[in-house]
Amino acid sequence: MAGRLVKTFEIFPNASLITTEEEKLKGAQQSYTRLHNNVRYQRIQRRQLNREMIAAQTFQTNNRLRWQLLQIAGGNTELAESLEACLGRNVCNVADNLADTISRISAMEDEQAKYKQQLFFIKKNLERLRAKANESTIYATDVWDHQMRNSELYVSGSLKVREFPDQGGNRYKFSIKTKPTRARVNNIDEGAFPVDEYGEEVFINIPAMYIDMTRYASGSIVIRFRAVDSADRVAGYVSRGQLHPHQTSMTVPCLGDFEGPVIEAITDFDIPTAVTIFELFLKQVDSQDGAGHYWFRWYDKDRNEESWAEPQQAAG
Incomplete structure (x- = not known):
C-alpha cells in the first residue's frame, strides 16, 4: 500500500499515550495481583511453620522427653540420643524456614507498597490524559x-x-x-x-x-x-x-x-x-x-x- 500523501494532518497525541498508559496499568495490576497472591501464600506458610515450631519446642521442653525417646528406642540409649539430636535439628530447620519466610514476606510487602504507589500515579496520569483526549x-x-x-x-x-x-x-x-x-x-x-x-x-x-x-x-x-x-x-x-x-x-x-x-x-x-x-x-x-x-x-x-x-x- 502506497499510503496517502498529505500536506496537513491532525494528530491526537494523547490517544496513543492513553493506550500506552492503559497497557501499563494492566501490566502493573497483573504484577500486583501475582505479588498479592504470593504474599498470601507466604503468610499461610508462616502460620504453618509457627504451629510446627510451637509443637517442636513444646515436645523438646517436655521433662519426660528423654524417657519417651528411650521407650521409642526400646531402651537403646544411643538410639534415643540420636532421636533427640534429630529433633533438635528439626527445630533448627523449622526456625530457619520460619525466619526466611518472614524475611520474604517483609521484602514482598515493601514491593507491594511500591506497586500500590505506582498504580496510584498511573491512574492519576491516565485521568489527566483522558481529560485531554480530544485535544489535537x-x-x-x-x-x-x-x-x-x-x-x-x-x-x-x-x-x-x-x-x-x-x-x-x-x-x-x-x-x-x-x-x-x-x-x-x-x-x-x-x-x-x-x-x-x-x-x-x-x-x-x-x-x-x-x-x-x-x-x-x-x-x-x-x-x-x-x-x-x-x-x-x-x-x-x-x-x-x-x-x-x-x-x-x-x-x-x-x-x-x-x-x-x-x-x-x-x-x-x-x-x-x-x-x-x-x-x-x-x-x-x-x-x-x-x-x-x-x-x-x-x-x-x-x-x-x-x-x-x-x-x-x-x-x-
Whole structure:
C-alpha cells in the first residue's frame, strides 16, 4: 500500500499515550495481583511453620522427653540420643524456614507498597490524559519546509509525508532528500594515514540520499537511507553498498549516540529537529568504530580538494 500523501494532518497525541498508559496499568495490576497472591501464600506458610515450631519446642521442653525417646528406642540409649539430636535439628530447620519466610514476606510487602504507589500515579496520569483526549495538533509540511529552508543538508521542497492506516492509529512515513555533504573523519590512525599525505583534517564526500523516517502508531520508529544514485554506494562495513560509513547494511544507519535524540524528535513529530540531528550525524565519522573503520573507502583526495575549493571560490 502506497499510503496517502498529505500536506496537513491532525494528530491526537494523547490517544496513543492513553493506550500506552492503559497497557501499563494492566501490566502493573497483573504484577500486583501475582505479588498479592504470593504474599498470601507466604503468610499461610508462616502460620504453618509457627504451629510446627510451637509443637517442636513444646515436645523438646517436655521433662519426660528423654524417657519417651528411650521407650521409642526400646531402651537403646544411643538410639534415643540420636532421636533427640534429630529433633533438635528439626527445630533448627523449622526456625530457619520460619525466619526466611518472614524475611520474604517483609521484602514482598515493601514491593507491594511500591506497586500500590505506582498504580496510584498511573491512574492519576491516565485521568489527566483522558481529560485531554480530544485535544489535537495540526501539522503542515509547508511549515516544516519553511523551518528547514536554511539547512545545509535538506533539499528544499523535498519533504513528503504519507499516511497509512495502522493498528491502533495511523502510521506516518516522512521522506526527505539530502544534498551531497562532507564528513569529517575523527580519531584517525596517523601511522596508517600520515598527516603529510592526508592532512591534519580529513574529509570524505557523502552523496545525496533519501532519508525515510517511519513512525508507527505503536510508537516504534524505523529509519532508512536510500540512494539517489545507486552508483554512489560504497562497499563499506560487511562489504555492502552503503552511502555513509556508519551503516550496518545497505539501508540501515548505525546512529549510535544520535539514535535517542532523533527517535525522540520523530516521536514528537518534530521533523526539522530530526533533520538537524541527521546533519550532525552525516557530517562526522569515527574511524575507530567498527563500521566507521571503513571510511577510507569513501576517501577521494581529488574530489575532496575540488569540493573544498568550490565554496572557497564562491566566497572569494
